Amino acid sequence: MIQDISPQSAQRNAEKGLLLCICVAVVILLFAAFLRFHHLGTQSLWYDEGNSYVQSIRTFTEIADNAARDIHPPGYYWLLATWRLLTGESEFALRSLSAFASILTVALTFAVGRRLFGGVGGLIAAAFTALNTFSIYYAQEARMYALLSLWGTASLYTLIRLLDQPTRGNVIALGLLNAAGLWTQYAFPFFMIAQGVITITSLPNPLSLPKTASLTARRLVRLLAFAAANILAIALFAAWLPTALNQITTWTQLRDVAPLSESLPMLLRWLAFGITADTIAPAIVIVLLLFGLRYRRGDSRRAFVVPIASTVVPVGVFLALGLFREANLKFLLPAQVGMALWLARGIVGVAGLQNLTPRPPLHFVERRDAQRLNRLSTWRGDLGVRLIPSLAAVAACAWMIVTLGNGIAPLYDDSRYQRPDYRAVAAAIASDARADDAIILDAPNQAEVFGYYYAGDLPLYPLPAGLGGDDAATRAEVERIIAAHRRAFVVFYGETERDPQRIVETTLDAGAFELGDTWYGDVRLARYVMPAPLDFVHEFDTAFGTSILLDRYALNGRDPDDEFSIRAAPGDVLQARLEWRALAPLTPRYKVFLQLLDANGVLIAQRDSEPGGGLALTTTWTPDELVIDNHALLVPADAPSGIYTLIMGLYDINEPTARLPYSIGRDTMGDALTLARVAVS
Numbered sequence: 001m002i003q004d005i006s007p008q009s010a011q012r013n014a015e016k017g018l019l020l021c022i023c024v025a026v027v028i029l030l031f032a033a034f035l036r037f038h039h040l041g042t043q044s045l046w047y048d049e050g051n052s053y054v055q056s057i058r059t060f061t062e063i064a065d066n067a068a069r070d071i072h073p074p075g076y077y078w079l080l081a082t083w084r085l086l087t088g089e090s091e092f093a094l095r096s097l098s099a100f101a102s103i104l105t106v107a108l109t110f111a112v113g114r115r116l117f118g119g120v121g122g123l124i125a126a127a128f129t130a131l132n133t134f135s136i137y138y139a140q141e142a143r144m145y146a147l148l149s150l151w152g153t154a155s156l157y158t159l160i161r162l163l164d165q166p167t168r169g170n171v172i173a174l175g176l177l178n179a180a181g182l183w184t185q186y187a188f189p190f191f192m193i194a195q196g197v198i199t200i201t202s203l204p205n206p207l208s209l210p211k212t213a214s215l216t217a218r219r220l221v222r223l224l225a226f227a228a229a230n231i232l233a234i235a236l237f238a239a240w241l242p243t244a245l246n247q248i249t250t251w252t253q254l255r256d257v258a259p260l261s262e263s264l265p266m267l268l269r270w271l272a273f274g275i276t277a278d279t280i281a282p283a284i285v286i287v288l289l290l291f292g293l294r295y296r297r298g299d300s301r302r303a304f305v306v307p308i309a310s311t312v313v314p315v316g317v318f319l320a321l322g323l324f325r326e327a328n329l330k331f332l333l334p335a336q337v338g339m340a341l342w343l344a345r346g347i348v349g350v351a352g353l354q355n356l357t358p359r360p361p362l363h364f365v366e367r368r369d370a371q372r373l374n375r376l377s378t379w380r381g382d383l384g385v386r387l388i389p390s391l392a393a394v395a396a397c398a399w400m401i402v403t404l405g406n407g408i409a410p411l412y413d414d415s416r417y418q419r420p421d422y423r424a425v426a427a428a429i430a431s432d433a434r435a436d437d438a439i440i441l442d443a444p445n446q447a448e449v450f451g452y453y454y455a456g457d458l459p460l461y462p463l464p465a466g467l468g469g470d471d472a473a474t475r476a477e478v479e480r481i482i483a484a485h486r487r488a489f490v491v492f493y494g495e496t497e498r499d500p501q502r503i504v505e506t507t508l509d510a511g512a513f514e515l516g517d518t519w520y521g522d523v524r525l526a527r528y529v530m531p532a533p534l535d536f537v538h539e540f541d542t543a544f545g546t547s548i549l550l551d552r553y554a555l556n557g558r559d560p561d562d563e564f565s566i567r568a569a570p571g572d573v574l575q576a577r578l579e580w581r582a583l584a585p586l587t588p589r590y591k592v593f594l595q596l597l598d599a600n601g602v603l604i605a606q607r608d609s610e611p612g613g614g615l616a617l618t619t620t621w622t623p624d625e626l627v628i629d630n631h632a633l634l635v636p637a638d639a640p641s642g643i644y645t646l647i648m649g650l651y652d653i654n655e656p657t658a659r660l661p662y663s664i665g666r667d668t669m670g671d672a673l674t675l676a677r678v679a680v681s
Helices: 007-037 047-056 060-067 075-087 091-117 119-131 133-139 145-164 168-184 188-202 213-250 260-272 283-292 301-320 326-351 370-381 383-406 408-413 422-432 446-453 471-484 503-511
Strands: 437-442 460-462 487-492 513-520 523-529 536-544 548-555 565-568 573-582 590-597 603-609 626-634 642-652 662-664 667-670 673-680
Touching (some): 007 091, 007 119, 047 446, 075 091, 075 168, 091 133, 119 133, 119 383, 145 213, 145 326, 260 283, 283 326, 326 383, 422 523, 446 460, 487 503, 503 626, 513 573, 513 603, 573 590
Parallel strands (some): 437 487, 513 626, 565 673
Antiparallel strands (some): 487 523, 513 523, 548 573, 573 626, 642 673, 662 667
16 A cells, blocks of 8 residues: 655754764764864874974964965964963873864765765765764864965855855855865865866856857856956965965975875875775775766766866876875865765765755655656665665775774874974983083974974074075084083984985084983984093904994093093093994895993893994995994993903894804904903993
């Protein structure tokens, strides 16, 4: 028996469906909020976030002046400065602006998807954005990229509204949102270009429809509305436009362009799954994207164009400009929303939930209406055919969600995705600081994030000065620091850009003694001691293996009463200057070990490093050229008084247990050369 469905009943069912859709969307938003606020303040601020913090404590005029010397417009910094006044300046507070922006982006993704594909499509797209670790990572960073994604998604939603209703309000809204995007990041024009493609391609095609005055007028009105919105956006950005053009045209691109075989797979993984998806084979994603490309007669042109253009156009412009490198992929964060919409369209297309064209509900008003009875019968007959693709779509959607979910835990726990730990660096320095120490920051912009954590009194030397380039001045400043201090803590990060010739490190390695180094994520903290008088000198030819000669070595702390001994106290630093010479080109990379043994031969201190602090690799030695190699070893602070032995040797970096034998004259002596006895007291 066929049940009549009245208009009132259909309306109630539609309202229930909408309510259910909104409830699910709220759950997705709450989960997105949890993921973005989870451990939000746990990690240290890093290099770029330190710049955001320092910008946020300046006046609006100072922010603009400093942004003019950087490669970002000041819009995000102005907003962050206001946000900081309301929330504070903890790591959590500074990052919460990005977290809220990302949550709003998820909400807008649902709104765009629902408008294009219906409620189910909107929920799928929102879920894919909520779970994507590309989105989550930048939602937890005090930088402008989550805000860039928000403006990109909001402008996409507003563009769709404008194309439906080219009213003055929609024109102004799109103009304001595009202006906000321009003031936030210089990559936003990529997405404005995508808007233009969407506008042109989603309008009715006059070649496929009867050409009428009404059709021409509708196209013209929408094109003029879109043009007016962008004229408004550019007018609102005009004051900064000369600065922007100067920055974009003069900023140096430091990396070669990657081949498409490398760039496209990474882009596909990041946009579909996130930054933790390096090992995922995106076969199912490609299938879904292909289904998203399917266009059938009667489909909504806009529902077809928007996801594809908002993904492909920005990515194409990005690649065409030669911008691909991993550090630049954050410029494409709004394209992640486009990818989520595209995948959602593919899943909806597989399921056959709808034809991507809104259709009015089917009401059975009269039981004996033959046409509607026929349509119901046809629908029942198609149920079995529809079931298989629907199940396939559900399975694909479930696989996507599970895969996205599996990538979330590594984002919080895996060291590969942790930011450099400047908090720990500052704490390590503060715990070991002495009166005559110094701190060198290489590169200099680390001063901003380092100053957020370090409150000590040691003099701070950001080097090289400015953007670098004056190597002679940098070398002279490092030599002055060596002469003026007893020890130096050196924080290395980004030196390949600011100090590409490694002047700071090579000058320190030549004039001081590296005591050790520790990595804190991508940041390396090295400790140097300045040279003491090297008054314990031995000159004799000692061969290691068949191709390496130790001409001479010198130590500090010579015992005036014993020519074979040196003196040290617990906590002192033993300094050794080794002078090497290669007898032939060397293929292996060798490490030097320096060890302190007690009277029973038990190891109490050791330091291993490649020559020259890792900058004078044995594979680079030229035969017969003298190589000066400084090493340092800390005597443990709890070392009891007694006589110790200082030994050294070489081993292949790939075979740490295989030491090179050494010989004096024709006699092979062993695999560890005794440098001196050490009297500790």
